Amino acid sequence: MREIGLEHLAAIARGAAVLGTGGGGDPYIGRLMARAALREHGPVELVPLEEVPDEAMVLPVAGMGAPTVMVEKPPAIEEISAAVEAICGYLGRRPTHIACAEVGGVNSLIPVAAAARLGLPLIDADGMGRAFPELQMFIPAMYGVAASPMAMADDKGNRSVIDTVSNHWTERLARAATVEMGGSATTVLYAMDGATARQAMVPATLSLSAELGELVAEHRATGDAPQAVAARLGGRVLFAGKVLDVERRTVGGFARGVARLSGNGELRLSFQNEHLLAELDGTPVASTPDLICVLDTQTGDPITTEGLRYGQRVTVLAAPCDPRWRTPEGLALAGPRYFGYDLDPVPLA
Template sequence: MRILDEAAIEAIAIGAAILGTGGGGNPYIGRLRCQQELKRGRQVRVVTLDELPDDARVVAVGGIGAPVVGIEKIRQGEECLRAMQALEQLTGAKMDAVIAFEMGGSNSMAPMVTAAQAGIPVVDADGMGRAFPELDMTTFSIYGHVSAPAAFADDKGNVTVVQAAASEKWVERIGRATAIAMGGSAGSAIAPMSGAFLKRAAVPGTLTQAQLLGEAVLHANRLHQNPVDMICAREGGRRLFEGKIVDLQRRLEGGFARGELTLEGFGQNTGERGEIVIQNEFLLFRRNGVVEAVVPDLILVLDHDTGHAITTEVLRYGQRCAVVGLPCHPLLRTPEALQVIGPAAFGIADVAYRPLSSSQPG
């Protein structure tokens, strides 16, 4: 068990933005809320999966809704806590710990806030090891967890519980419609999971991974070293491209930010062309027309000079970027997982998943 201080939370926010692979929302506001909890004298305690008893009751929490709304809509601050409490009331049992749906983006912060408010620890793990757009795209759902009853709470006092669902996809559909009705975003909590299940099904160590990534960026900037090199070295990441954004197409389709990004290479990629397919997250990278990385592997678009993540909503013409590929966790590469989070699940029908190898030359 360890206790996070403000500096740790700052680093986690930076690292979680990187793990967001363009999506998942910016963790900045969540970071402020989390640090606010510390100022109130509350603690963010972290336990590893190993430290978790097999019979622990662990609830996954996070925001649901468009990240853009999440930035502009003022939160009441206890949305996820209320969703968790609705489940406690329904099941008649207290939760022992909180876990993140996704460590990528702003949903890295929500569980820490809830944990601090409830006085219980947050688990150093998550259900995606990155960000994905839908609630059912977690290793929890993929490896057999039934999310219902799942609770959704807003800033006004509305609380809804999906008590039974025909499938995990239906929890996502009804939950998302609820969040939209609640004003575009809501706090959510799904049926508790056991410690034993999480040891098998959660992506381990991702809170620490985010923290180390964030510290690498801060460290490199302080020492005027190359942050992209540091990220690749730390995580076995592979430098896919460096270039300038010369074309950007973004459109809102069916609630998703879809589009395509074109980069003109410089440095070692001079004369080359990079292309990235976007659906909330960066899903596919092509160099000179050849696919070099595809979802569920992580495609990071970083500011070339600072190493900070560039999320899809702040992309713009002329930005100088480094594109880095990170191999995803093995739990995301199984046949069951690829059915839910592989290229075909995102409508990329003509590309089969080929695992990105670690730290090979680009």
Template sequence: MSWTLGPGDLPDLARGAALLGTGGGGDPHIGRLMVEAAMREHGPVTVLDPGEVDDAAFVVPTAMMGAPTVMVEKIPRGDEAVTALRTLEAHLSRSADATMPIECGGINSMIPLVVAARTGLPVIDADGMGRAFPELQMETFGVYGVPGSPMVVSGDHGETVTIDTGTDNRRMEWLARGAAIRMGGAALIAEYAMSGADVKRTAVPRTLSLGLALGRGLREAREQLRDPVSALAEVLAPTGYSHLRVLFAGKVADVERRTVDGFAKGRARFVSFDGTSTLRTEFQNENLIAEVDGAVRCIVPDLICVLEAESGEPITTETLRYGQRVVVVGISTPDIMRTPEALAVFGPACFGLDAEFRPVEEAVPVG
């Protein structure tokens, strides 16, 4: 069933998208402001359930790529993603019937909404990551046979770069990353053009509506003086993200962060409130691994989310600061993201981590 998303929904969606971004995905607040501006001018957006998309429909996902730290200071002009879409349409001699997120976390839950508001296209309630990942080949679309290219990278000076590497999505990422770096460290893109049938086969379904529900759950928990983590667990329980585990509670003790090769890379150390336990995380835009006292408690592709201790507000890797009081949770990913094929594309080894994937519900059992 299609539904309408308006300006009043955006604060909740931004909050939920920040959670699903697992620390990365770009600042959803910036994306929210971009969507609000587009909606003020053009009106609300129609969101389509993936099940109702025609098999023959032509779908062009749109997104931002680059280091999230850059987006804090280099806010997009607003029309770059539409330029990328239109350029790809011209290259393929075909007009899009809908757009869609490539990832449901952070700013990339918002960019397709900007495109939809500005063009009148509907947005499909699905994505290709089920969270946020730092590299373009890390898509369920690609895992299950949809090539990412041809793709278009668009900068804030009106320039575009069209990249076609056939079925080599990793080389597509490498070339596009170089273009984005030379466009100032961040750019807007259109890629993974596919049919409606491909959407149903390869996408993680209903992640926009999940982000909206998670953000609403956190807001209502705060208004009702309820535990935000329990509220999140209630929202997630009936979904493909059904397992939530509290990994750690304490304070940020140290953050090392740098922008390298177009990514925000680093690590953080947290100390428990009583000083007896330590959590260490590593990130590449997004949180990748969480070790408590040397033992792995959660690892990519499962979600590692740092929350403000009192409100449950998600904290991104670029806003982690010494002294913040936090709760860190791990959330299970849907089955489509845990297959051997998927782990070969965005499992621990793809980030150079010397650890095997173990589901968070096994690493941190209840009881």
């Protein structure tokens, strides 16, 4: 793809929800936002990562907060403009390119709406290759890119710019502000130049999202979409069965919980916005930073953590993460032990 038009949104939303590992926000909400922006402003130019010039000013845009809150309080396009204007006023520079902070659900499509609204090209890349719950979990952070200054805006018209001593402090202060803003906010962070973006971002993830979305649609009638997605991602199917129950709560700006699935044994999925650990009959079979994705068994449609319900027939698959997440630096940011699980990353056999 060299541009994103209305005809691409359904596939991107579906595929991004697969890569979002249950998080990243409801893709339907993001699709509505992007559709409204594209109808008003026309298609968005999609630029391959390798074509971004050294001197570019790249701004990643994302929604922050609990996905369960975003379902009831979706972000508005005005929040995006407010956050961008706030960061530009602080930095004294205008962006040349918009980027996705993460590929997943709403956060793959908020940048589409932002690019359309601002009349800027969108980079075919993101900063994670999946979705993660905390904002310091960003591959460019491993290259020394700072999360702050970070701008935030909410639905009430509040705007703020946070400038902190570390990315972890940015997460702490922004999370507290997000809770006060009603559990969700629109953010602009990790501003970087083009040379850094080419080195640090994960390439072609929006194109991959569209490809996965089309793959699901192609295999919907045959019922083997989960298997086709797993093969495309170089992963494997872990489990197929029925959702027995879901314990879900919104705590500290996150949707945290556990889902139990019954099939050939019992699979337990632990999540914090995104799925982080899968245990089959008590034995870990997949873990962060690899992708753990839940798809409807018959249709292949991805199911987010806030969309899991009793009685659903689902297939769970695991796929490899960007290899940089498996370095010591990556595991320190997003490995199992960071989230409190006393185990090393589970190898994908």
